[in-house]
Amino acid sequence: MPKRPRRVLRRRWATTEGWRDTKAGMWAWVVQRGAALGLLLVIVLHLHNPFWRPVQAMLLALVLLHGLLGVRAILLDFGLPVRWHRGLLVLALAAGAAIFAAFWGWRWS
Amino acid sequence: MVLKVFRWSPGFRERVQRFWVPAKEGMTVLDALLDAQHRLDPTLAFRYACRVGMCGSCGMVINGRERWACRTVLKSLRSGIVTVRPLYHFPLIRDLVVDLAPLVEQTARVGGAFMAAEGRPAFARVGGDDPERRQIDAAIECIGCGMCMSACTMVANDPRFPGPAALNRLFTLQQDSRDAGHAERTAVMLSEDTLMRCHTQANCTDVCPMGISPTQSILALRRRAVRRLLG
Numbered sequence: 259m260p261k262r263p264r265r266v267l268r269r270r271w272a273t274t275e276g277w278r279d280t281k282a283g284m285w286a287w288v289v290q291r292g293a294a295l296g297l298l299l300v301i302v303l304h305l306h307n308p309f310w311r312p313v314q315a316m317l318l319a320l321v322l323l324h325g326l327l328g329v330r331a332i333l334l335d336f337g338l339p340v341r342w343h344r345g346l347l348v349l350a351l352a353a354g355a356a357i358f359a360a361f362w363g364w365r366w367s
Numbered sequence: 368m369v370l371k372v373f374r375w376s377p378g379f380r381e382r383v384q385r386f387w388v389p390a391k392e393g394m395t396v397l398d399a400l401l402d403a404q405h406r407l408d409p410t411l412a413f414r415y416a417c418r419v420g421m422c423g424s425c426g427m428v429i430n431g432r433e434r435w436a437c438r439t440v441l442k443s444l445r446s447g448i449v450t451v452r453p454l455y456h457f458p459l460i461r462d463l464v465v466d467l468a469p470l471v472e473q474t475a476r477v478g479g480a481f482m483a484a485e486g487r488p489a490f491a492r493v494g495g496d497d498p499e500r501r502q503i504d505a506a507i508e509c510i511g512c513g514m515c516m517s518a519c520t521m522v523a524n525d526p527r528f529p530g531p532a533a534l535n536r537l538f539t540l541q542q543d544s545r546d547a548g549h550a551e552r553t554a555v556m557l558s559e560d561t562l563m564r565c566h567t568q569a570n571c572t573d574v575c576p577m578g579i580s581p582t583q584s585i586l587a588l589r590r591r592a593v594r595r596l597l598g
Contacts, residue, residue, distance in 0.1 A: 265458060266457065283572075
């Protein structure tokens with residue numbers, strides 16, 4: 259029996275071709291994980307100086323981003339049709355921006 | 368238009384070859400590849416069969432996305448340069464041709480074959496309006512083209528993850544009351560490399576040429592597994 263070739267191509271994430279036509283669901287996943295990593299850094303900065311406005315704003319933005327994308331994932335887990343996943347991403351981002359703007363107007367302006 | 372095609376054969380380094388192809392109205396990527404092969408380089412290897420979007424043989428990565436070449440009209444890509452690469456995560460045979468055996472092997476490994484329950488017929492007449500059938504209606508249309516496995520990032524990272532096609536197949540079997548392998552498959556599905564490995568990115572759903580949502584099937588299996596665990 260001939261030996262099967264084992265050369266397997268993978269997307270190379272360090273290349274533009276690897277990211278070409280990246281889909282909405284993938285972006286949602288990447289952004290949520292990125293926000294989690296960002297939170298680790300910003301929480302340290304926030305503990306260092308809790309009253310520094312840029313850090314407070316970053317903390318709120320990252321919490322909203324991470325949390326609302328998590329809600330999107332939970333809604334899909336609980337049976338919302340997967341064909342809505344792009345709409346849910348837009349909704350999560352829009353809701354995050356609206357809450358951030360409302361909070362900014364209420365407490366920081 | 369320019370076709371940038373991935374070229375590789377055993378023993379040689381990979382490269383990208385450019386072909387200048389005169390684009391015509393209604394021309395598909397498969398037409399362009401055939402033109403390049405006939406006029407410019409007869410050694411260019413790619414796979415196709417039906418040419419009308421039924422068999423899935425011509426699945427490739429076209430401008431970064433998994434598509435079937437025979438149904439992708441050049442004009443729809445809105446690009447003067449079209450990049451064509453073989454499907455990811457499958458062993459390369461040559462140029463744009465990959466070995467789809469992992470798709471079959473992974474499906475078999477997780478119990479993707481029907482197991483007739485004792486006393487129940489393996490073949491039965493199931494009406495189109497049967498509730499059991501309607502639950503799996505969309506999911507049974509898989510043509511085994513491999514595009515979902517190519518688009519899935521988890522397939523790239525975990526060789527034990529069976530992939531969207533195999534899990535979609537399991538969903539159809541787990542819904543089948545004539546099948547006797549439910550418990551056995553549930554044990555496999557609850558292992559750490561199977562259902563829980565899916566990150567719900569829905570790349571498979573976005574690229575499936577048949578409009579199937581393997582993500583939906585995986586989530587349905589997860590809900591079923593959770594209900595089972597909770598009694």
